Amino acid sequence: MIVNKIIININSTIKDAYLKFNTSGERCLFVVSSDKKFLGVLTEGDIRKSILKRKNINFSIKSLYNTKPFYIKGNELNYNKIKNFFQKNKYNLIPIIKNKEVIDYLDYQKFNKIKNFDNSNIKKNINIPLVIMAGGKGTRLQPYTNIIPKPLFPYADSTIIEEIIKTFIPFKINKLLLSINYKKNLIKSYFKESSFNFKVSFIEEKKSLGTVGSLYLIKKIIKNDFFLTNCDVLFNIDYNDFYDFHINNKNDISIIVSPNEFTIPYGVIENDKNGNLKKIIEKPKINYLFNCGLYIINKKILSLIKNNSKYDFNELIDNAMKKKYKIGVFPIDPSSWKDFGEMHHWKKIFEDK
Secondary structure, rough: OOHHEEEEEEEOOOHHHHHHHHHHHEEEEEEEEOOOOOEEEEEHHHHHHHHEEEEEEEEEOOOEEEEEOEEOOOOOOOHHHHHHHHOOOOOOEEEEEEEEEEEEEHHHHHHHHHHOOOOOOOOOOOEEEEEEOOOOOOOOHHHHHHHOOHHHHHEEEEEHHHHHHHHHHHHOOOOEEEEEOHHHHHHHHHHHHHHOOOOOOOOOOOOOOOOOHHHHHHOOOOEEEEEEOOEEEOOOOOOHHHHHHHHHOOHHHEEEEEEEEEOOEEEEEEEOOOOOOOEEEEEEEEEEEEEEEEEEEEEHHHHHHHOOOOOOOHHHHHHHHHHOOOOEEOOHHHHHHHEOOHHHHHHHHHHHH
């Protein structure tokens, strides 16, 4: 059954849920018992909240899902209630239940066919600029970057920077700005000669200004919020979700993060203050949230950056926190992004070619 792709067993983990979200392309899953009885609805938002709290993708979903969701009994359609649900909720699926089992589901596209329903407000274009930081030397990728700048590394029959831009095009960003310094003429020539159908504006550093120092140069261009991304990270996410998170939480800075688990390959010692052994933990696992290199930033943050001064992102965050600006983190599935900042990623790509 098609409905099986969005059904998840109660005994599953967050990691299992992430896999289901990715394969189904939906934002919610229907939770069922071992005997396939409907128990509730699990959303991506439920997962994000748990990740922020526990930083662990192996945690059970048992305490995470909504046990009292909106659903349809058999074919009893209440048009007004269903329309109200779709307009107020971020996920777009309603389970259809018969004998306590999920027999089908309704999305707003199906509902639109049943009755004329205006769903134009459910998914909106993101009318803010995208700024890509493409001015670094790419020292971790030397000696290759001695010849070609990192943004122009070949990837998927084009370049990594072009692939990054393509992921944003469906969301109708209103402006594209590239911050350039190292081998900037090569980057400008590439976009001038490329058949890539998107207008690019350049922010040119006269000297290296660190990871975000060049943002001072866009103060007069940016009117409110903007996306900021590194030139070596590629995402497969719904940017609408990220933008909604930023707006709804009234953040000044929103940061994409990803949960990761590391196993320490040694026995770890715990001792008391007198040096006596308490216990040995063999190969413990540690969970972290990684900064993925994609942000939404409000223009007011640019006031923290001085003209023509070197300024790195960690300094920007530290100063923003001191000034009490609101900073939020938005967790995503580890499989939803790729980091191309290290040589071993590119070696695999080059070898595959």
